[in-house]
Amino acid sequence: MKQKVTIQDIANMVNVSKSSVSRYLNNGYVSEATAEKIRDAIEKTGFETNFFASRLKTKRSRLIGIVLPRINSVTVGCLLTGISSVLEEKNYQSLIQISNLSIEKEIENIRSLAKQGVDGIIVNSIAVTKEHIKAVSNLSVPVIFTGQKNDIVNYIKLDDYKAGRIMGQYLKNKGHKKAVFVGVSENDKAVGVDRKKGFIDEFTRDNTGSSVEFVETGFSFENSYDKAGEVLKLNPTVITCATDNICLGVLRYFHENKIEVPERVSIAGFGGYDIGAVSYPALTTVAFDYEHIGSKTAEGLLKLIEEDIEEIQEEDHVSLKILERESVAKIK
Template structure:
């Protein structure tokens, strides 16, 4: 039997009017909000008129759900979104989740209750809970940075970028390589970039690679390529790089983000390892700082602000019931700088 507002109120120990005010985006105390949210989540309650009221009272506000604000990629994407939305007479509302998946789910529901027109979601992974929340609020959602078959998505070409980095470092003669990646829960950064790199390695091997063990072929070609995982923070990468260098002295480290690359460079300098003559380093991202450090970092530069502008254009088109490609793929540039030495 479907729950009613009266049922929710009784279970939460509050008045019906309080539940109604909560569901319509009105002001309630933090303690009361938590009580109601707990009951709503436990019961799976969605009012029958929820989607109808959103359609009837659409605002000119677009919500953005972001995992963190202290990120070059996120901040520049948000700047692009804001510029484009303003030009189209929409406003942006930001919800920061501090890399907490449960907070992402709650943010989707909360933005839905505020009767916004649509949501741009920057998420590291999409779970069934995300999909349920998106279905429940019944407003357009655009996923940025990741791809999902059930959602309109805007992505960077991480696989091809990983391939190009791999082909480039191999062309410079590097054979002893440490690939420093991140969790595979993040498909774009943790999987696609690494898989592109691996494919570049495979394509550089002899033609009989499909008939033999790839690792054996790598060894026969003089390759020693090892894969590691770290966190997104520079401090995590510094610790991981130190541990790697304790047991392996590669000629080059391919890093899944510029932050990781900066952590690696810091760890190398603390050990008296010269960049790039003793250790070459590459990254992904194209952060501003990578151009001014010495030596400047070889990296893949992603057009984050342009991606934000395109994301804003796409979500507005979805809100206005205009056609949008299911997947929009942004381009990138491989920037060759001084952090890679030729072997």
């Protein structure tokens, strides 16, 4: 049996990227020289007949656009693994664009992918603004968001408020009353608002004399390292960080300054990253199954495409669990 020719095969033949071939096939911009090479390769292999016969029959490109906020992130890698597993099984290919944590770039990426003829778009968003909603409403292809929630758009995400409550309950049961929440700007509603609010609401509920102070940082290890001294001056019994990565920056500062964890102060985070299991001490955390969320998001988008439904909105509760390790002490 003759082996099926793929977009990657065409790209390899003419020494261009797979996305360049996809743009050509979807009437996007490529240089005339590149277009001529791609045309020649398609004619020689017969790929054009196979591809367009399928597209004319289904009226689909079987291409899915994916917008990611960054690539140097554990969570994004796990999310993408889940998305890719579903798309590959259903014989879809993906085109990926990176927003570099810019809302403006994220919206530009959404519009760009739509012009390239994708069947649908997944956005691992840093926010869902009025501009996002306007951009999505003008598209003829479905878009599903993950990472953020807005009732006007389709989304599948983990329940950040519940995650905060899980950690608040756990630390309250350990006898802690004075906490500092080290978190990010409220521009990020999921992590900066919902996760923090869930923690504060549950930690202070029926916990006489309890208090939570807040120190704002960024997502990076370096940002939290720089803020660790400020956090320590508030003299908490426990520090709750909005992500495990933030925890690791604080832990590094404490190690360098001989602040013992959890003997002097406890610390806990959110994420369940593998590196937290090998840090010293091993990090107590609310683990998120981002690969599961990625799979569900891809499945949701394919339902929007293939079943021609209009709405999917879900916050996932299954992917949350506390991982009790060594970084939290019980207050006697």
